[in-house]
Amino acid sequence: MDLPTFKQTLDRDAPPEDLGGALAALWHEAKGDWDQAHRLAQGQKDADGAWVHAYLHRVEGDQSNAESWYRRAEKPPSSAPLKKEWDEIAGALLDERR
Numbered sequence: 001m002d003l004p005t006f007k008q009t010l011d012r013d014a015p016p017e018d019l020g021g022a023l024a025a026l027w028h029e030a031k032g033d034w035d036q037a038h039r040l041a042q043g044q045k046d047a048d049g050a051w052v053h054a055y056l057h058r059v060e061g062d063q064s065n066a067e068s069w070y071r072r073a074e075k076p077p078s079s080a081p082l083k084k085e086w087d088e089i090a091g092a093l094l095d096e097r098r
Contacts, residue, residue, distance in 0.1 A: 003087060009027065010027065015027040022049050025052045026086060047074060051073035054066045054073055
């Protein structure tokens with residue numbers, strides 16, 4: 001799945017079943033369900049989960065918490081607009097799956 005196809009799934013009531021936690025978290029955040037997104041990101045105990053977790057704390061406005069999660073993900077803290085960062089993370093995670 002590529003990024004445009006992933007974005008098309010946002011018209012659905014539920015995410016595709018085979019996304020994995022980090023992508024499902026991004027899907028839920030885009031649908032406005034930050035709490036479910038946070039649960040999913042927090043449950044994925046790897047760098048991808050930490051990267052999404054960092055993004056979610058940026059969305060929340062908690063920059064210091066976000067920076068801690070960026071360090072865990074071994075990613076530089078982002079200052080990109082949130083929608084751009086969402087695209088960057090989703091695109092990278094989708095590319096990993098190919």
